[in-house]
Amino acid sequence: MKTISQNIAEYAVTLDFDALPNSVVHEVKRRVIDSFACAVGAFNCKPAMVARDMGRRFQTGEGSSIWGTDYKASPEFAAFATGILFRYLDFNDTYLSKEPAHPSDNIPAALAIAQSEKLCGKELIGAIALGYEIQCRLCDAASLRAKGWDHVGYVSIASAALAARLMKLSVEQTQHAIALGIAPNVTLRQTRAGELSMWKGCAAANAARNGVFAAMLAGGGITGPSEIFEGQMGFFRQVTGEFDLDVNCFAGKQGNFKILDSYIKRYPSEYHSQAGVEATLRLRDKIEICDIDEINIETYDACVDIIAGEKEKWNPQTRETADHSLPYCVAVALFDGKVGLEQFSENRISDSELIKFLQKIKVKRNEDHNKQYPESFPCFIEINGKNGETFSETVDYPKGHPKNALSDVEIEEKFRSLNNGVICDGKVNELFGMVWNLEKLSNVEDLMKAVRA
Numbered sequence: 001m002k003t004i005s006q007n008i009a010e011y012a013v014t015l016d017f018d019a020l021p022n023s024v025v026h027e028v029k030r031r032v033i034d035s036f037a038c039a040v041g042a043f044n045c046k047p048a049m050v051a052r053d054m055g056r057r058f059q060t061g062e063g064s065s066i067w068g069t070d071y072k073a074s075p076e077f078a079a080f081a082t083g084i085l086f087r088y089l090d091f092n093d094t095y096l097s098k099e100p101a102h103p104s105d106n107i108p109a110a111l112a113i114a115q116s117e118k119l120c121g122k123e124l125i126g127a128i129a130l131g132y133e134i135q136c137r138l139c140d141a142a143s144l145r146a147k148g149w150d151h152v153g154y155v156s157i158a159s160a161a162l163a164a165r166l167m168k169l170s171v172e173q174t175q176h177a178i179a180l181g182i183a184p185n186v187t188l189r190q191t192r193a194g195e196l197s198m199w200k201g202c203a204a205a206n207a208a209r210n211g212v213f214a215a216m217l218a219g220g221g222i223t224g225p226s227e228i229f230e231g232q233m234g235f236f237r238q239v240t241g242e243f244d245l246d247v248n249c250f251a252g253k254q255g256n257f258k259i260l261d262s263y264i265k266r267y268p269s270e271y272h273s274q275a276g277v278e279a280t281l282r283l284r285d286k287i288e289i290c291d292i293d294e295i296n297i298e299t300y301d302a303c304v305d306i307i308a309g310e311k312e313k314w315n316p317q318t319r320e321t322a323d324h325s326l327p328y329c330v331a332v333a334l335f336d337g338k339v340g341l342e343q344f345s346e347n348r349i350s351d352s353e354l355i356k357f358l359q360k361i362k363v364k365r366n367e368d369h370n371k372q373y374p375e376s377f378p379c380f381i382e383i384n385g386k387n388g389e390t391f392s393e394t395v396d397y398p399k400g401h402p403k404n405a406l407s408d409v410e411i412e413e414k415f416r417s418l419n420n421g422v423i424c425d426g427k428v429n430e431l432f433g434m435v436w437n438l439e440k441l442s443n444v445e446d447l448m449k450a451v452r453a
Contacts, residue, residue, distance in 0.1 A: 041418035083205025106131030121441030159211025179224025
């Protein structure tokens with residue numbers, strides 16, 4: 001029987017742009033604009049500035065652009081620096097299954113290699129669709145979180161495969177790239193436990209960097225460990241347990257491309273909070289904050305475990321913890337009537353009145369919601385007033401879910417609302433036009449020039 005890495009490698013090498021439905025091509029373009037929106041919003045965050053400064057000090061004549069700049073670094077470092085911008089705000093897209101994921105974490109790897117290899121827009125689109133397909137199928141196959149590992153472990157695999165594809169590596173070389181993406185790069189879930197640090201927003205960028213580096217090593221002739229999944233000390237035994245990932249499970253063989261099943265975010269917070277925020281905003285005008293006695297939230301286990309199950313989520317001290325706190329997101333939505341970047345500023349997080357209000361919130365598990373997840377993401381919010389009045393709302397499909405999708409115009413507006421002059425306003429429409437016609441682009445270099453801040 002073929003190994004898992006061989007199945008992934010064969011699919012990566014043989015997937016053809018012409019096999020992509022128009023809906024997939026269009027969705028890739030939407031995710032590029034959405035990722036660019038996240039990048040302009042995060043442009044002046046500390047980790048992004050640190051990475052840009054490192055890139056500036058170690059520029060190369062060739063290589064790949066660090067997003068937003070006019071200088072280049074080695075492709076793997078460019079993937080890292082760009083990846084921080086795309087992920088840091090926790091505003092990029094999401095896929096939830098046995099394992100959660102932000103599959104657009106693979107786009108920085110695709111941009112870096114497509115530019116360094118001087119490839120066209122069609123090649124970039126195909127690689128991005130491939131990254132989504134591989135990572136999401138792995139998320140369907142086995143949980144990393146349940147075993148104490150971080151979900152970005154799947155980014156290293158998907159980014160290695162898409163980078164190998166863009167570099168025109170053989171099936172055998174691509175297998176080695178996948179093995180080299182896995183063996184040194186299994187990552188601890190502690191990244192997302194307790195009080196969260198800046199690394200929470202950098203870990204996926206590092207995984208994309210590792211995937212690119214693995215493909216570059218394999219392209220140069222370095223071989224990786226054999227039977228990386230099935231071996232005696234391999235991924236199955238040490239990380240996930242056994243699962244099947246036959247080559248025929250991927251899109252084009254059967255079923256939809258997974259990019260169509262993933263979700264874009266309306267709010268810059270962990271995806272499980274999106275329904276709760278939306279339900280809260282619907283209720284906000286029905287009662288004054290001073291009249292609220294208590295708030296009861298009911299939702300599914302994953303939501304409780306990830307963003308309401310630790311004491312730190314009830315008294316967040318960092319931006320990274322606040323955007324992963326369901327009670328904080330609900331409270332700040334009530335207080336401010338919106339959930340944007342300013343709701344996660346240091347001053348807002350340290351507001352004692354807001355933090356004290358979290359004591360009025362209770363979060364419970366709901367077995368019916370567990371049965372619906374992850375087909376839907378139900379969150380029930382009940383606000384009880386001091387005078388006995390009760391108001392409630394349930395949201396199953398928050399805005400941005402494929403069943404309640406953001407329009408193309410709304411995605412463009414997300415970019416404009418976050419841009420704040422990072423990209424000159426006069427250049428924004430030109431950039432949008434380039435992305436909406438990405439399959440006609442002759443060189444990805446031109447796209448990277450268009451996003452210079």
